[in-house]
Amino acid sequence: MTLTELANPSRFLAFANRALPWLGGMTVIAFAFGLDMAMNAPNDYQQGATVKIMYLHVPSAWLGMLGWALMSVAALGTLVWRHPLADVAAKAAAPIGAAFTLLCLVTGSLWGRPEWGTYWVWDARLTSELVLFLLYLGVIALWRTVEDPSRAARAAAILTLVGAIDLPIIKFSVDWWNTLHQGSSVFRLGGSTIYPTILIPLLVMALAFTLLFATLHLAAMRNEILRRRVRTFRLMQASAAS
Amino acid sequence: MNPLGALLVRDMRLSIRVGGGALMGVLFFLVVVTLVPFAVGPDLALLKKIGPAILWLAALLASLLALDRLFATDHEDGSLDLLLMSRTPLELVVAVKGVAHWLTTGLPLIVAAPLIGLLLNLDPLAEGTLALTLLVGTPALTFIGLIGAAIAVALRRGGLLLAIIVLPLTVPVLIFGVAAANAAIVGPVPFGTPFTILCALTLASLVIGPFAAAAALRQEME
Numbered sequence: 001m002t003l004t005e006l007a008n009p010s011r012f013l014a015f016a017n018r019a020l021p022w023l024g025g026m027t028v029i030a031f032a033f034g035l036d037m038a039m040n041a042p043n044d045y046q047q048g049a050t051v052k053i054m055y056l057h058v059p060s061a062w063l064g065m066l067g068w069a070l071m072s073v074a075a076l077g078t079l080v081w082r083h084p085l086a087d088v089a090a091k092a093a094a095p096i097g098a099a100f101t102l103l104c105l106v107t108g109s110l111w112g113r114p115e116w117g118t119y120w121v122w123d124a125r126l127t128s129e130l131v132l133f134l135l136y137l138g139v140i141a142l143w144r145t146v147e148d149p150s151r152a153a154r155a156a157a158i159l160t161l162v163g164a165i166d167l168p169i170i171k172f173s174v175d176w177w178n179t180l181h182q183g184s185s186v187f188r189l190g191g192s193t194i195y196p197t198i199l200i201p202l203l204v205m206a207l208a209f210t211l212l213f214a215t216l217h218l219a220a221m222r223n224e225i226l227r228r229r230v231r232t233f234r235l236m237q238a239s240a241a242s
Numbered sequence: 243m244n245p246l247g248a249l250l251v252r253d254m255r256l257s258i259r260v261g262g263g264a265l266m267g268v269l270f271f272l273v274v275v276t277l278v279p280f281a282v283g284p285d286l287a288l289l290k291k292i293g294p295a296i297l298w299l300a301a302l303l304a305s306l307l308a309l310d311r312l313f314a315t316d317h318e319d320g321s322l323d324l325l326l327m328s329r330t331p332l333e334l335v336v337a338v339k340g341v342a343h344w345l346t347t348g349l350p351l352i353v354a355a356p357l358i359g360l361l362l363n364l365d366p367l368a369e370g371t372l373a374l375t376l377l378v379g380t381p382a383l384t385f386i387g388l389i390g391a392a393i394a395v396a397l398r399r400g401g402l403l404l405a406i407i408v409l410p411l412t413v414p415v416l417i418f419g420v421a422a423a424n425a426a427i428v429g430p431v432p433f434g435t436p437f438t439i440l441c442a443l444t445l446a447s448l449v450i451g452p453f454a455a456a457a458a459l460r461q462e463m464e
Contacts, residue, residue: 079457079461127413127417131410131413134409134410135407135410135411137406138403138406138407138410139407141403141406141407142393142403142407145397145399145403146397151461151462154458154461154462154464155393155458155461155462157461158389158392158393158454158457158458158461159389159393159407161454162389162411162450162454163410163411169414
């Protein structure tokens with residue numbers, strides 16, 4: 001099924017309704033495996049059991065960034081190809097990405113308290129992640145302020161593309177500056193520095209989080225299409241009544 | 243006179259004659275700086291230490307002042323449609339409007355900053371470097387602000403939204419502006435390191451700002 005075929009909202013709704021139970025089921029299975037592996041993974045010799053926060057913190061950080069990347073691709077879809085579903089995808093991704101970014105910030109600060117001795121430091125990684133969260137809130141505010149969905153989509157698309165500058169800053173902040181936050185340890189030149197007994201549960205959890213994101217995003221897109229239909233019907237009703 | 247020059251003169255005239263332009267920005271700048279000693283207490287040593295940060299923050303807020311009306315007034319009286327239909331590239335038009343905005347709100351702040359710095363117990367070296375960092379950094383604030391102004395052009399509550407979407411984007415400018423000023427005053431980082439990054443941020447925003455703002459205006463006005 002191509003992107004052009006999915007442009008028809010009714011066809012997309014049919015696809016979403018068929019795919020959602022499968023995606024949901026796969027998410028549950030992946031979380032069952034991931035949580036079990038994370039619980040049975042060895043503790044860190046220095047950090048003890050608090051290292052388990054990583055299994056929530058790292059995937060939610062990745063998903064927070066993936067959310068914005070997805071919105072950026074959708075923004076191109078809105079501005080360049082005028083794909084009818086691109087702005088639905090962008091709008092649906094914003095609150096989910098914001099939630100994952102908030103989860104990343106909260107778990108990070110709960111992890112920082114026992115390990116660093118503080119909930120928060122103003123280092124480059126934490127600051128750029130906080131800026132990402134603020135950008136998410138700004139985009140959501142923009143979506144809510146403009147009444148006409150297609151105009152809101154184009155304004156939000158430009159803001160999204162400008163805000164995408166923050167993504168490489170987050171990714172490379174630990175390399176460019178000396179941060180209290182540790183450097184890259186999973187995706188780096190020369191291979192991961194994490195021992196497989198901890199790395200594999202982390203990757204399974206990342207898969208589970210990604211599936212959760214996909215499920216929530218597809219459901220949110222379906223709801224957004226239905227919401228727009230309701231809006232159109234209301235407008236038609238109002239113009240018929242007058 | 244060529245169209246861009248005429249636009250520059252028109253925008254500057256409008257912002258100086260209508261609504262007090264330059265003076266209003268400087269006044270706001272002064273009021274914000276005056277409020278700080280009331281909040282943190284009149285400790286001159288502390289004020290001297292946080293002085294550059296206060297002045298930068300006040301300049302950031304003051305540069306937002308007239309921004310929400312930058313395209314909105316043109317949109318309301320229809321001249322924005324004429325600018326969109328003119329043969330001059332919209333990116334250049336937007337850039338010229340940005341320059342006019344900076345000349346009427348940014349530049350007066352830089353002139354006033356050394357005087358206001360006296361209130362915060364800054365010494366001449368600190369005031370000089372601070373004025374220099376403001377001179378280099380405030381164009382970035384204006385040109386990043388252009389994007390927000392273009393996005394919020396036709397909104398009813400544009401002003402508040404503008405602040406929400408523009409301020410996170412200005413974080414790097416604030417960080418390196420204050421870092422450069424502090425590096426010159428107290429060290430230990432050499433002044434050149436944060437200062438060159440500040441220059442880079444300004445140059446990048448001079449390019450990205452007009453293109454993004456012009457794209458936003460075209461989309462909004464369709």
